[in-house]
Amino acid sequence: MPSIESADTDSVAPEPTQPELSRREQRRAASDPAGHPERRHTKRRRRVIVWSSIAVVVIGLGCAIGWVAFQALQAKSALESAQGSVSKIQTQLASLDTTGLAASAKEFADAAHDARVHTDDPLYGFAEGVPIVGPNLTAVRELSTALDNLGSQALMPVVDFSAGLTPDSIRPSNGKFNTALLTTGDATLASADAAIVAQQAAVASIDTANTVGQIGSAQKLMTSALTKAHDQIGKVRTTLATAENVLGMNGTRHYVLAFLNNAETTALGGGPASLSLLTVDNGAFGITDQGSSQNFPTNDGPVREMDQNLINIFSTGINSTLNWSTARPDFPTAGESIKAWWEKYKSEKVDGVISIDPIALGYILDATGPVTLASGEQITGQNAVPLLLHDIYLRYPESEIQAQTDIFFADAAKSIFSGLTSTSADPQTLLTAVNKAIDTGNIMAWSPVAEEQKLMDGSKLQGVLPTDNSKSTVVGTYFRDVSVSKTDYWLATATDFTTDVCQNPQNPTFTMTATLHSTITPEEAATLAPFVTGAKFKGAKFSTQVFVYGPVGAAVTATSAGDTSVSATVLSSASDLGRPVARFQVDLAPGETNTVTATFQGAAGTYGPPILQSTPMMNPTVATATAAGCK
Incomplete structure (x- = not known):
């Protein structure tokens, strides 16, 4: 039988032990052998503060980056809007649409100013120092500034002036033109031109070496546009100076x-x-x-x-x-x-x-x-x-x-x-x-x-024939009274033109027939004074010369007169103003009609649409044309 001592020893449970310490607690115990809890709490707070500060910085940096990115995108959008306005402005300038021009100019100025506001920001400026991104931001800011200056210093003053150029403002009053308009206009353009030259220099100086290609392209496009604007203003100012001379502002x-x-x-x-x-x-x-x-x-x-x-x-x-x-x-x-x-x-x-x-x-x-x-x-x-x-x-x-x-x-x-x-x-x-x-x-x-x-270049005010056929193929029929009379009040004329130039530009032919008809009656002719009917024929007949001018570079190939019972003569063929000329003389008794015809052969070349021109008659010349294939 086992002894009691032995039995008691075997039956007593072991004393509980402390749970195994976590590694964090072990490290804490090692660092704080005395076991001070306050020190441990202080260190914990420090770590929280550090990590919180880092989080705040990260969040702040994120917000700053986002804000700069937002400003850059807004500036980009505004610049694109300004660029769109430029296209409209160019169209409206060409068509002299002053109402539309004023609206488009304001759109441009507002968009350019908006772009400048978005780039004129402290955080945006700070970000310009960031590698890679910074040069792009700087270039965009400088472009925005130049466009804003251009709108406020050049474009809007010109538009404001042009708004006053109404038909009423340029109409003469009390026997005098409003010469102050020219003086003010020239001064406005001079100021605008100075602003354009300054902004052109500013844009040209922008460093785009380390920017994206889009910014470099925008710089080149703007520089080119400002160069053209400067040249155009120079031409307009030259025109104004010429107009001042015409109006006697520099001498009678x-x-x-x-x-x-x-x-x-x-x-x-x-x-x-x-x-x-x-x-x-x-x-x-x-x-x-x-x-x-x-x-x-x-x-x-x-x-x-x-x-x-x-x-x-x-x-x-x-x-x-x-x-x-x-x-x-x-x-x-x-x-x-x-x-x-x-x-x-x-x-x-x-x-x-x-x-x-x-x-x-x-x-x-x-x-x-x-x-x-x-x-x-x-x-x-x-x-x-x-x-x-x-x-x-x-x-x-x-x-x-x-x-x-x-x-x-x-x-x-x-x-x-x-x-x-x-x-x-x-x-x-x-x-x-x-x-x-x-x-x-x-x-x-x-x-x-x-x-x-030169002010009249391209206008019919010049009273000239085109020097080539590229834009239009002009054929002219002109009349001259040789009766020394005033009887063309009774002269009716017509022209009939045919050509194959649109089907055969390498070997075209042109045929013009002119018809002359005297509408005066023998009775009326007999009652008019010789000063009116012409002392030479005294109303018995009326003599008219006809000059038919063919296309530039062509040659006369045939001439003929119509009714042989009525006097009509082929005078000659000649050349004038780079064109062939067929000459005729038609003598008409009261009520008579006759025709003359000239045919021209054109050289191979470029021909614009046929245009018929004639003397501005009191009774307008009736013109008909047959030109197969021509618009």
Whole structure:
């Protein structure tokens, strides 16, 4: 039997032991053998603070990066919006859409300023020092600043000025143009140009070496655009300076106003039977002298030297008779001759020539309303043509017709000019009427000063034929009265044109047939004074020359006259203004009709759409064309 001691020893449970310490507690115990709990709590708080601080910094950095990224994206969006406005501005400038231009310019200025605001930020500026990203941010900020300056210092001042350029503001008042507009406009453009040059330099100096390609491309595009803007402003300022000269702001100017008589036809409309001198001094203008054909003798030799080829085509009358100075379909030629006539027989030096005829006056008077002459008689849009080209010749005895009509035309010219320059008519309606007269060839102008003549480049105001066929293939038919009469009031004309140029540009042919018909009756012809019917034939017949100008570079291949029972003669073929010319003469008794035909062979080349041109007749020429394949 086992002993009690032995049994007790075996049956007593072992004493409980402490659980195994965690590694963290073991480390803590090792570091704090004395077992101070306060020290352990302090260290724990420090660690929390450190990690919290790191978290705050990380979060702050994230917010800062996000904010900078947001600002950069907003700036990018604003710059893209500004770029879109530039395209609209260019289109509106080309079309002179001032209303649309103002809106687009404001869009540009607002977008550029918005971009500048987004890049003008402390955090954005701080981020510019960050490698890789920083140079891109800097370049965007500098581009934004330049665009904002451009909008506020250049674009908006010009737009604000142009908003005041209304038809009312440019309309003459009390015999004077608003010359202050030109002065203010030039100063505005000069200031804008200085801003453009400064921003161009600023953009060119932007360092894009370490930026993304898009920023470098934007810099190049902007530099190019500013260069073009600078060049364009330079051209506009040159134009303004030229306009200042034209308006006598740098010295008095004298212009001859030639009133063409369509009842006595020449290529450009009619002979300049009445001339007036328009004097312009610092924008103030008025008629200071006048003259009629009686003041310019026809027996005093040529008024100026002229190429013999022109004399061969148009005879010596082209430079020895005032009324035939408009015989060539080229107004610069006429302008030089009219200038020479005035300077030879009058005292003033001529600075330019402007022509206008009763047809143009009719268009303009439709817009302005009637003009009252010194006699109390009114000229209106409806009676201008019949009164000035027909009725006036029936008012006086035969012996007084020339003298009295000269007085009437002088009074009419001065009264009409005064009425037109003081009218209260709607400016846009008046401008539309003037443009119509220019498009139909009833108003033309010429200047001996190259810079001033250049102002009319591309406009029908120049009264010139195109020098090539690339944009349009012009074929012209022109008439000249050689009866020394006023009977083209009764002349009806028509042209019929055929060509295969659009189907066969390498070997095209062009055929023009002109029809002339006298609408006067034998009875009426017999009652008119020889001053009207022409002393040469006294109403028995009326003689008209026809000049058909073919395309540039072509050659005359055939000419013919129509009805052999009616007098029509092929005079010759020639060349003028780089074009072939077929010449005819048609003599018509009252009521007769005849035709003449010219065919041209064109050289291989580029041909624009066919355009028919003719003398601005009192009875408009009826034109028909057959051009297969042409638009």
